[in-house]
Amino acid sequence: MKKNAWLLLVFSLLGSFNARSAENKTRNIILITIDGLRWQEVFRGADEAFMNKEKNSGGVPAGDLVALKADFLGVTAQERRKKLMPFFWGTLVPGGQAFGNRDYGSASSVLNTERISYPGYNELLTGAPDPLITSNAPVPNRNVTVLEWLNGRPEFKGRVAAAAAWNVFAPIINVGRSRLPLFVTGQHSAPGSVSPRIAELERWMDDIPPISNTENFDAFVYHAAVDRIDTHQPRVFLIALGEPDEWAHAHRYDRYLQSIRRCDRFIRQLWEKIQAIPQYRDSTTMVLTPDHGRGVTLEDWNGHGKKIPRSEETWLAVYGPDTPALGERQEGVAEVHQAQVAATVAALLGEDFRAAFPAAAAPVSAVLRAGSEK
């Protein structure tokens, strides 16, 4: 072939590549929320100041505190955070994007002023804070979540699901109206209506002490998520993990850290699992975020809410085939908000959430393929 012919071939290949690149590759979304996980641990790793027997690790024998420090501490933030969340920092962020490291000029926050869970999940799932949602009372949500909306679209009908550690997710996604399938703490399904594995998980939830009155351990959610993927292969799947918030409220920094590391392992295992399934391989985007932040001092890190300064501060990570691999976002990047999650999830799937809900916040354009924003 002559030189000109080669050039022609190269240009025509480039042309077809450009035409394709405008289309989203994302066909599935796994939205993972981790209740009350602070950005400080995500980006800085474990904080030695909180490994404090008197205030924050009640009941931990001194020897265990030594082991805890050996397990989670390191000289640099990079070293510590990789010990805490090895998959997040080894794979997700290098191949995707993470927002919220305020040490380097990237901010993420909730817009609602309550800084507690129901207002936070409502904001991130419906695209806007609701001033009338001011508590965690299990009132059916008057707002429509992006999950319910997608489930109403022909392409996604019956392909949207959720699994949650906290039983208030039933009203948050308004299962009475949305009819979304939800695995949740304390459920008791009619015999024969669920898979044998879910029936067994329900028995285990009855048989062990719950972590709180409204919540059980993340292991149940993880195994229920595995079962849902095996039996139904949802295209949009909310997996709502909750232990870090419970252990933080209990002043157990040790168990808070251990639960974060387990969340990271569950996420890795789910990612590895779906990459082995043709429906998901190379066509799934993972979106990760908490529902609120927490306090920053030894006195109030365990709490969050209106009266706890800086508990509006959060983080956001996105990893998938359409998200440019810009890694940890730093100086110069715009602040992101939980309210943007709903439209971002829709836009990654090529859907326009704001056409239906104009009050919803815009998607985070930086995580979308150029030209695909709606």
Ligand SMILES: [Zn+2]
């Ligand atoms: Zn909480």
